[in-house]
Amino acid sequence: MxxxxxxxxxxxxxxxxxxxxxxxxxxxxAFLGATHPASFSDVVLFASDDEAAGPIPAHKAVLVSRSPVFRAMFENEMEESLSGTIKIGEVSYRTLGAFVNYLYTAEVRLDQQFACDLFVMAEKYQVQHLKDYCQTFLLANLNCDNSLSTYTLAHRHNAKQIIDAALIVITDNMDKLTSRKEYAKLKEKDPQLVIEIYEAFLSRHSSFSCVRTVYSPFTFP
Structure with a gap:
């Protein structure tokens, strides 16, 4: 069948x-069937990186039923709950709009960058259903070209399953990746991650001493 x-x-x-x-x-x-508390009124959200794009309307009842972070925000009478305006930092209007739409529909059309952006938002607001959906996409679309950026993102958010999968792709393509500017930037910005790549590379080869003479985290091209 x-x-x-x-x-x-x-x-x-x-x-x-x-x-x-x-x-x-x-x-x-189950996600869409969560209860909507009637005691919450409407609210608008702004992408602080693009406030000129205007507000994104939403309902507090939906936000609090989908996200523990929004629930705490409104139940504790924070400034946002009193003003009815929420400013979301470090997010584009497009990403915020898709995020809010997902809270209503559990639907989104992903590409690589969109999946990364929404993965970050889903973790920040503890929307596990969306986080799992983005993680599934990132794992399914992991390749040589996006492995370093995906690996770096996963490390920032402690996504072990993505880290492990990305390391396999990276260590299988060391000759290609170590010659790229992206890898050089990673060595400069976060050498600890490069050491992890090096250690993973060594662990996947049976001849440890032979590999050590060829590569080291600081002499990779």
Whole structure:
């Protein structure tokens, strides 16, 4: 049989979907089915990096039911809950709009940069459903060209599954990656991450002493 959602082949599971899609749909229904407390009124959000783009309207009831961070903000009568205006720092208007839309619909069309930006927002506001969705995308689309940037992002947010997957791609493509400006910038900005790459590279080769003579974290091209 073929899954109606992902079109992959599968053995009988639930109706017309494979097990993975079935679980995804269940999680989505649970996410959207969260209660909306009636005691909260409307609110507007601004992307502080692009305030000229205007406000993004939302409902406090939706925000607090999707995000523990928003719930704490409104329940503790912080400035935002009193003014009805929330300024979100270090985010574009497009990303903030997609984030708010996801809280209502659990839908978003991702690309590599968008997945990274929304992954950061999902972690900041503890929206686990969105964070998992972005992580799945980043893992599925991990390649030589984006491995260093994805690895760096994952380290900033302690996403171990992405870190481990990125290290495999990086250490499989050392000859290509160490000659790039992106790698040189990483050595300058965060040498500790380069040491981790070096150690991962060594651990994946059986001849430790032989590899050591060829590469070191500071003599990589």
């Amino acid at each position: 073929r899954c109606k959602s992902c079109e992959s082949s599968f053995q009988d599971y639930y109706a017309d979907t494979c097990k993975q899609c079935h679980e995804h749909h269940k999680a989505k229904v």
